[in-house]
Amino acid sequence: xxRTIIESKTRTVIMGFDQPFCVIGEQINPTGxxxxxxxxxxxxxxxxxxxxxxxxxxxxxxxxxxxxxVFNMNPDPNQTEPELMTKLIRLVQGLVDVxxxxxxxxxxxxxAGLAVCEGRPLxxxxxxxxxxxxxxxxxxxxxxxxxxxxxNDDSGINQDPDxxxxxxxxxxxxxADFGIPAHxxxxxxxxxxxxxVPTAGAQVFALVRRLREELGVNTTCGASNVSFGLPNRHGxxxxxxxxxxxxxxxxxxxxxxxxxxxxKQIELKRAELAAAGIMVPEDLDSExxxxxFGLGSTRPRAGKxxxxxxxxxxxxxxxxxxxxxxxxxxxxxxxTENRPRRARRPV
Numbered sequence: 001x002x003r004t005i006i007e008s009k010t011r012t013v014i015m016g017f018d019q020p021f022c023v024i025g026e027q028i029n030p031t032g033x034x035x036x037x038x039x040x041x042x043x044x045x046x047x048x049x050x051x052x053x054x055x056x057x058x059x060x061x062x063x064x065x066x067x068x069x070v071f072n073m074n075p076d077p078n079q080t081e082p083e084l085m086t087k088l089i090r091l092v093q094g095l096v097d098v099x100x101x102x103x104x105x106x107x108x109x110x111x112a113g114l115a116v117c118e119g120r121p122l123x124x125x126x127x128x129x130x131x132x133x134x135x136x137x138x139x140x141x142x143x144x145x146x147x148x149x150x151x152n153d154d155s156g157i158n159q160d161p162d163x164x165x166x167x168x169x170x171x172x173x174x175x176a177d178f179g180i181p182a183h184x185x186x187x188x189x190x191x192x193x194x195x196x197v198p199t200a201g202a203q204v205f206a207l208v209r210r211l212r213e214e215l216g217v218n219t220t221c222g223a224s225n226v227s228f229g230l231p232n233r234h235g236x237x238x239x240x241x242x243x244x245x246x247x248x249x250x251x252x253x254x255x256x257x258x259x260x261x262x263x264k265q266i267e268l269k270r271a272e273l274a275a276a277g278i279m280v281p282e283d284l285d286s287e288x289x290x291x292x293f294g295l296g297s298t299r300p301r302a303g304k305x306x307x308x309x310x311x312x313x314x315x316x317x318x319x320x321x322x323x324x325x326x327x328x329x330x331x332x333x334x335x336t337e338n339r340p341r342r343a344r345r346p347v
Contacts (some may be wrong), residue, residue: 002183004146004218004250006062006099007119013061013099015146015186015218015250020313020324021241022251023306024101024122024220025060027051028088030069037069040084045091051257054300056096058256059309059328062122063096065089065113066103082112089117101148101253107135114143122146122186124253128153128167137178146184148220149175157190161203164189165210172215183218186251187211191221193228194236200226201240205247212248223254223305237305242312258303261290269293302332 004015006022015022028051030037036047055063067085074080081104089100102113103124110123125148126136140147149171151164158164168187175185189207192200204226208219226240227233241252266286273280273293280289287298310328313319 002216002218004122004183004186005120006101006122006146008093008097008099009118010097011099011119017212017218017248017250018318019250020061020318021245021249021309022062022220023060023256023309024062024064024251024253025051025055025058025257026064026222026253026255027055027257028063028092029066029103031066040067040069041071041073045087048088048091049095050300052092052095054257055255056098058258058300058302059306060098060256062099062101062251063092064101064103064124064253065092067109068104068106077106078108081106081109085109085113086116089113093118107139110136111139114139114145120145122148124148125150125188126171128170130154133171133174137175137180140175140180140184141178146186147175147180148186148188149217150188151190159192159197161189161207165207165214168211168217169215172217182216186218186220187215188220188222191223191225193230194226195229201243205243208244208247208249218250219248220251220253221249223252234304238308241305241308242315245309245312245316254305256302256306257300258296260300261286261295261298265295266290266298269295302328307332 001018002016006013006015013022028048030040039047052063065085065088067081067088068077069084070077071080085104093100099119099121100117101122101124102110102117104110123140123145126132127150136147149168151167153167168189172182172185189204189211191204194200211217211219223241224233224237227236230236266289269289270280290296290298310325314322314325319325
């Protein structure tokens with residue numbers, strides 16, 4: 001049975017077909033997050049600290065660390081990213097004990113991260129491009145770490161799942177040339193947005209089955225890609241994850257944290273209630289109001305995607321005594337057990 005071992009200094013995560021689904025928290029990544037990118041350039045790591053703690057609290061078993069920010073003061077990531085990656089890894093592994101996933105397109109940043117990371121991190125990533133194979137696979141061998149293999153090559157991302165399978169097979173074979181076993185290759189078959197490619201879901205499920213049965217490798221993906229551009233993305237993600245797990249996918253790079261209810265949402269709800277004639281005390285705590293009226297929480301908490309993952313683990317037999325499911329729901333319901341009664345309309 002395939003086992004991919006990922007370790008921190010004190011904790012081991014096993015990725016495998018008979019193991020609980022591995023949730024790789026994606027939030028420590030400045031791509032598309034202007035505020036975080038600006039903070040990192042200014043040497044402010046407060047959001048990174050908060051994201052690390054929140055993701056682990058929500059159930060992430062591995063944290064992805066991406067330092068891919070282009071500094072205004074120096075736009076060359078080959079010069080800036082290795083140092084930033086080093087700082088981020090040292091900071092995060094000082095806060096949490098979960099294993100890390102070192103995520104970069106800059107080889108120097110990958111090696112800088114490997115040099116300071118404790119345990120056995122996951123490296124993200126290698127592709128089927130020859131230049132990339134020659135740069136990354138020696139690092140994988142040197143540091144004896146598992147690596148994410150993305151199913152695209154010099155021709156780009158192919159819409160044909162058979163071609164993507166062939167690229168994955170090529171990477172596994174080239175890794176073997178370096179003495180890297182298949183159990184240390186975690187294939188990302190590339191999930192296409194279902195809004196653009198209607199058969200994207202069916203394609204990836206079939207591809208994951210082939211990767212498991214024919215190559216015997218573990219798999220991962222950017223889970224939210226499937227819902228890109230569509231309304232109610234969480235609804236699609238919540239359906240996709242259990243279906244992918246049933247097909248044999250063993251991990252995903254995803255956000256385990258539900259977005260907290262913001263001040264604007266609280267204000268809109270207060271205005272809505274007032275317009276409906278429902279009296280709400282001015283000093284009513286925002287968290288109580290959010291919980292009382294079903295908005296969610298003003299504090300970070302596990303998202304619905306994590307609920308779907310825990311349920312899938314239970315149904316797949318990878319939570320045999322149901323302890324993880326029971327524990328997850330005990331935590332989720334803790335904030336609602338003493339929920340105040342709904343405010344009444346004035347008579």
